[in-house]
Amino acid sequence: SGYWVVVPAAGVGKRMGADRPKQYLPLLGRPLLSLTLSNILTWPGLSGIVVALSADDDHFSHLAEAKHPQVHRVTGGAERADSVLAALDFLGTREPQDTPVLVHDAARPCVALEDISALLDEAVSPVALLAQPASDTVKQSAIEQGCPVVEKTLDRNHIWLAQTPQRAPLGLLHSCLRRALEQHAAITDEASALELFGHAPQLVPGQRDNIKVTHPSDIVLAETILRLRYA
Ligand code: C5P
Numbered sequence: 001s002g003y004w005v006v007v008p009a010a011g012v013g014k015r016m017g018a019d020r021p022k023q024y025l026p027l028l029g030r031p032l033l034s035l036t037l038s039n040i041l042t043w044p045g046l047s048g049i050v051v052a053l054s055a056d057d058d059h060f061s062h063l064a065e066a067k068h069p070q071v072h073r074v075t076g077g078a079e080r081a082d083s084v085l086a087a088l089d090f091l092g093t094r095e096p097q098d099t100p101v102l103v104h105d106a107a108r109p110c111v112a113l114e115d116i117s118a119l120l121d122e123a124v125s126p127v128a129l130l131a132q133p134a135s136d137t138v139k140q141s142a143i144e145q146g147c148p149v150v151e152k153t154l155d156r157n158h159i160w161l162a163q164t165p166q167r168a169p170l171g172l173l174h175s176c177l178r179r180a181l182e183q184h185a186a187i188t189d190e191a192s193a194l195e196l197f198g199h200a201p202q203l204v205p206g207q208r209d210n211i212k213v214t215h216p217s218d219i220v221l222a223e224t225i226l227r228l229r230y231a
Pocket of ligand 1: 105106214
């Protein structure tokens, strides 16, 4: 009846240009990953969390959540999808194939409980993700004389920005991700692996403030969102 959460946190955070991986950058004085894990630990019905970490991670063991009995760690891989697969390998030997798995970015500490309820209780499909309808106009580019130019404008009414968590039954997600990696498909989220094999994940509208901390300015924004949330 419970569900598991997989948190890929084995990245090095190149785009942030900081002295440590971005999942350990401080927000409101706490490492990002610590905030994300403590948020997840409040989700009702949670069975446990599997965090994928890089082999040479020397920060995780210092987090308060590292000792929590519901928090398990595995060693991640070269790409995000390899890290998620390592966590699913761990779960695959312990849990039934139909166990719901939610994959959630370490870099999204601000997801609200209402969004989690929408994904868990209101989604019609067991294969679903939080996403935000696009508010900007989206241009598809081509390269001409070395410069990006607009090839076409996509119909904004059909554009969504994928967030996390993204959910699927353990067995289905495991096999789709494994097969996608075998084919060397470009997989930047779990939904793309499911789409490759004919599944159409349901889009569950999520709140705009479920931002992914990617660039330095996102830290200030995330701190403001968290302050308002927990004020
Ligand atoms: O690069 P991006 O922000 O999309 O990464 C999303 C998440 O995937 C991050 O939390 C990062 O730590 C994780 N990741 C991983 N293993 C990798 C690369 C990224 O777990 N090899």
